[in-house]
Amino acid sequence: MNLENFASSRALSLGVELELQLVSTHDYDLVSSAEDLLRVMARKDVPGEVKPEMTCSMIEVSTGICNDYAKVAEELESLRGALTEAARKLNIGICGGGTHAFQDWSERRIFDKPRFHYLSDLYGYLAKQFTVFGQHVHIGCPGPDAALYLLHGMSRYIPHLVALSASSPYVQGKDTGFQSARLNSVFAFPLSGRAPFVETWQEFEAYFRKMSDTGVVQSMKDFYWDIRPKPEYGTIEVRVMDTPLTVGRAAAIAAYIQAIARYLMIERPIRLSEDDYLVYTFNRFQACRFGFAGTYVHPETHEHCTIAEEIEASFARIEQHAIELGCDGPLGELLRQVREGRNDAAWLRERHTAGASLPELVMDQCARWMGGDAM
Amino acid sequence: MDLLIWPDWPLAPGALFPVAVALVLTALVGEAGGRFGVPRVSGYALAGLVLGPLVLGWFDTNDLAGHRLIIDFTIALVLFELGIRLDLRWLAANRWVVAASAGEMALTFALTYGALWAVGTGAGIALAVAAIAVGTSPVILMHVSNELRAAGQTTDRLLALCALNVAVSVILLKLLVGALHGVHSGWQLALLHPLYLLLGSALAGAVIAAAYLGLRKLVDPATEQGLVAMVALLLAAIALLSALRLPTALAPLFAGALIKWRDRRPHLWPKQFGSLGGILVIVAFMLAGAAVTAGELFAGAAIGLLAIAARALGKLGGAMAFGPPSGLDLRKSIALGVGLMPLSMLALLQAEDVRLLYPEFGARLLPIVIAMTVVLGLLGPIATRRALIRVRETRGGETS
Numbered sequence A: 001m002n003l004e005n006f007a008s009s010r011a012l013s014l015g016v017e018l019e020l021q022l023v024s025t026h027d028y029d030l031v032s033s034a035e036d037l038l039r040v041m042a043r044k045d046v047p048g049e050v051k052p053e054m055t056c057s058m059i060e061v062s063t064g065i066c067n068d069y070a071k072v073a074e075e076l077e078s079l080r081g082a083l084t085e086a087a088r089k090l091n092i093g094i095c096g097g098g099t100h101a102f103q104d105w106s107e108r109r110i111f112d113k114p115r116f117h118y119l120s121d122l123y124g125y126l127a128k129q130f131t132v133f134g135q136h137v138h139i140g141c142p143g144p145d146a147a148l149y150l151l152h153g154m155s156r157y158i159p160h161l162v163a164l165s166a167s168s169p170y171v172q173g174k175d176t177g178f179q180s181a182r183l184n185s186v187f188a189f190p191l192s193g194r195a196p197f198v199e200t201w202q203e204f205e206a207y208f209r210k211m212s213d214t215g216v217v218q219s220m221k222d223f224y225w226d227i228r229p230k231p232e233y234g235t236i237e238v239r240v241m242d243t244p245l246t247v248g249r250a251a252a253i254a255a256y257i258q259a260i261a262r263y264l265m266i267e268r269p270i271r272l273s274e275d276d277y278l279v280y281t282f283n284r285f286q287a288c289r290f291g292f293a294g295t296y297v298h299p300e301t302h303e304h305c306t307i308a309e310e311i312e313a314s315f316a317r318i319e320q321h322a323i324e325l326g327c328d329g330p331l332g333e334l335l336r337q338v339r340e341g342r343n344d345a346a347w348l349r350e351r352h353t354a355g356a357s358l359p360e361l362v363m364d365q366c367a368r369w370m371g372g373d374a375m
Numbered sequence B: 001m002d003l004l005i006w007p008d009w010p011l012a013p014g015a016l017f018p019v020a021v022a023l024v025l026t027a028l029v030g031e032a033g034g035r036f037g038v039p040r041v042s043g044y045a046l047a048g049l050v051l052g053p054l055v056l057g058w059f060d061t062n063d064l065a066g067h068r069l070i071i072d073f074t075i076a077l078v079l080f081e082l083g084i085r086l087d088l089r090w091l092a093a094n095r096w097v098v099a100a101s102a103g104e105m106a107l108t109f110a111l112t113y114g115a116l117w118a119v120g121t122g123a124g125i126a127l128a129v130a131a132i133a134v135g136t137s138p139v140i141l142m143h144v145s146n147e148l149r150a151a152g153q154t155t156d157r158l159l160a161l162c163a164l165n166v167a168v169s170v171i172l173l174k175l176l177v178g179a180l181h182g183v184h185s186g187w188q189l190a191l192l193h194p195l196y197l198l199l200g201s202a203l204a205g206a207v208i209a210a211a212y213l214g215l216r217k218l219v220d221p222a223t224e225q226g227l228v229a230m231v232a233l234l235l236a237a238i239a240l241l242s243a244l245r246l247p248t249a250l251a252p253l254f255a256g257a258l259i260k261w262r263d264r265r266p267h268l269w270p271k272q273f274g275s276l277g278g279i280l281v282i283v284a285f286m287l288a289g290a291a292v293t294a295g296e297l298f299a300g301a302a303i304g305l306l307a308i309a310a311r312a313l314g315k316l317g318g319a320m321a322f323g324p325p326s327g328l329d330l331r332k333s334i335a336l337g338v339g340l341m342p343l344s345m346l347a348l349l350q351a352e353d354v355r356l357l358y359p360e361f362g363a364r365l366l367p368i369v370i371a372m373t374v375v376l377g378l379l380g381p382i383a384t385r386r387a388l389i390r391v392r393e394t395r396g397g398e399t400s
Helices: A034-042 A069-090 A114-123 A125-129 A144-155 A158-165 A182-187 A201-214 A247-267 A274-278 A280-293 A307-325 A328-339 A344-353 A358-370 B016-035 B040-051 B061-066 B068-085 B088-093 B095-118 B123-134 B138-147 B153-180 B187-218 B224-243 B250-262 B271-291 B294-322 B330-339 B345-357 B359-390
Strands: A014-024 A049-052 A058-062 A092-095 A134-140 A227-230 A235-242 A295-297 A304-306
Touching: A014 A069, A014 A247, A014 A358, A034 A049, A034 A058, A034 A069, A058 A069, A069 A092, A069 A247, A069 A358, A069 B088, A092 A358, A114 A125, A134 A247, A144 A201, A144 A227, A144 A235, A144 A247, A144 A274, A158 A235, A158 A247, A158 A280, A158 A307, A158 A328, A182 A280, A247 A307, A247 A328, A274 A280, A280 A295, A280 A307, A295 A307, A304 A307, A307 A328, A344 A358, B016 B040, B016 B271, B040 B138, B040 B271, B040 B359, B061 B068, B061 B271, B068 B138, B068 B153, B068 B224, B068 B250, B068 B271, B068 B345, B088 B095, B088 B153, B088 B250, B095 B123, B095 B153, B095 B294, B123 B153, B123 B294, B123 B345, B123 B359, B138 B153, B138 B271, B138 B345, B138 B359, B153 B187, B153 B250, B153 B330, B153 B345, B153 B359, B187 B224, B187 B250, B224 B250, B271 B345, B294 B330, B294 B359, B330 B359, B345 B359
Parallel strands: none
Antiparallel strands: A014 A058, A014 A092, A014 A134, A049 A058, A134 A235, A227 A235, A295 A304
16 A cells, blocks of 8 residues: 655644543543534534544544644634533533543443444554543644654654653552653554654655555554654644643644744754664653653763753744744743743642542643633 | 250341341342342342242331331432532533423423323322322432443433432422322411421531531541541431421432532542442342332232333433433433433332321322332333443443
8 A cells, every 4th residue: 555645735834633531520530421522512613623532531622724823722722612611511521631540441432433443453452541642733844855854853852842741640540650651551552653764755655665565554544653744634743742731731832843843944953863763762751751850862962961951952942933933922931831840740740749639630630621721 | 054044946046137138138139130230229129029028028017117217318328429419510501401300300290190190090199199200219320320330421411310300209299298188278388388398408408518528627538437427427417307307318419419519529439438338228128128018019000000101201201302402312312211210219218208197198109109119129220221331331341
């Protein structure tokens, strides 16, 4: 099977997808209400899309194609408003967060759709354990080779994005010690990780053809890479983020990615090399485990610093681009939080340590997401 | 020779022994049912019937009166928990749920009354049966949904509609029977008594809620001490409610709903509370069978079956008419109607209370209610269980 052609898209256009948790307002455990929520949402006029996901207690919302932060924030906000209204009607809670703090994976039910049943048959319990919630950001690319440059360049920023979005310290009722434990569930999949180091679309097509000939993959959807090209949209899709606890933070993180993309595309500041990936999994692990306090090893100089320091340095590099894109405001707020060591995982731990039980914590998460709190 | 140190022969183990055996048998029948995919409560109800005057005669109506407190307490406990699951904010946000509840109750009442009146039971009996038919068994609904770990739209609505129809059924029956017997002679009394019942129960509910929230600050309900405190609170409430001549069912229900309203936090029962509740439910069903005699059962069977049919139409019709605008699809609306079928102990006690006050009227009412609760106590749980499995709201994974 051949890979479809890389569609053209407006460079630096943005699209955001959020996977969200549906919980019962009685015990705040996950609840299989996706069908009901989708039915109510089908009658509403909202931007973007609301779709089912692997299990019946999650949904995915996505914006349309946006130009900038303001548009993303506006669309996410109106999706949030409509979803909140529908959820109130159905007596369910909707919240962000990369994992549900105490759900029992064996109780999950696969959403009734052929692809989900296929995946469930293929992956067995992994499919149900995959009840984790991520934010995906699409960035429009002028062409396929540019997309691959952007993909490999963006790979250096994976730790940054993980630390900024981390919101999954609790899994199955226990503190994992990680800031983003969600990614550990993703790594269990055989085709997870990073894209192969190829710099031209021709080479990428050859790789895909070889993989496809082995019978291991049928389409790009079978790759669970941290960043993957999405030829039919003409975008690359960054998939490492946990779903943040508020849509405000989700929009700010999307803006950060857009500013990095603009910096990479216009300045072409790095020479790509396969060796960039030597430190990739180490850096990513550090971000998942320790967040801002993790160690970042520079792929070229091999210098060590904290992820917080590296994020701060990155803000300096992209500042001009952020101003051009009109997202310097939200990025300033993000930077302030990095300096204070604050992210969603820290917020969750703080609440739980202060005595909130895990069900109460999920209740607070719902209040933050549905109430439209600031990041 | 001191004969007191040696056992008598034949052994005289006292009253406790048959109770223990009966309890084990009830539990085993429930467990056997569970193995065959029948809800355990159906098994308990069956065991109660077998142990009662209908078959073995180990218990009779005197036992029921003597152990009334256990059943009252069980129902109060379940209604308290049910009240906590009734989120008033939800009812305010989705008026169609309230409409579904009102529709289901009105239709049930009208159809049951109409059917009984048409076959000539007399208006009084028809009204009383219709009022009892409005309610759904909270004990069965909570037990079946806990057993399946059910959660979802149908489950939420089942429990909400049950909470509301129990409250209305209790009030309705008190009013109707009072009115029928001229208790409310004069409009002042006719107005004052219902007001007293409602406001009194609401006030008592508020007091229980305040006490619960206060206690929760002092002791963690998940501990042994917390459990004792909660049980004591409900026992005290029942004692006071009885002294005030208020129905023991309403105030705990109101209290639960008020607690959820005042404090949105999840109010989850500790594990021990669940097992305590489980034992109480078994005991209560074992005792409830004592009310059923063959004579009464057969006397009430024909009209009872008619009432069951009318009630089923009413509940199903109401749920199907108002389910879809409230956010359900048709399949779940039907499941909601079917799930509301169970009728059990509370209905039996309602009728029993009427008989205590008005023996002659009660003697005509009781056989019909007995027939209804026997059928719906055995088959109702099965209907609820099937309905919840059919709409895939069980949390046990791939049960369906």
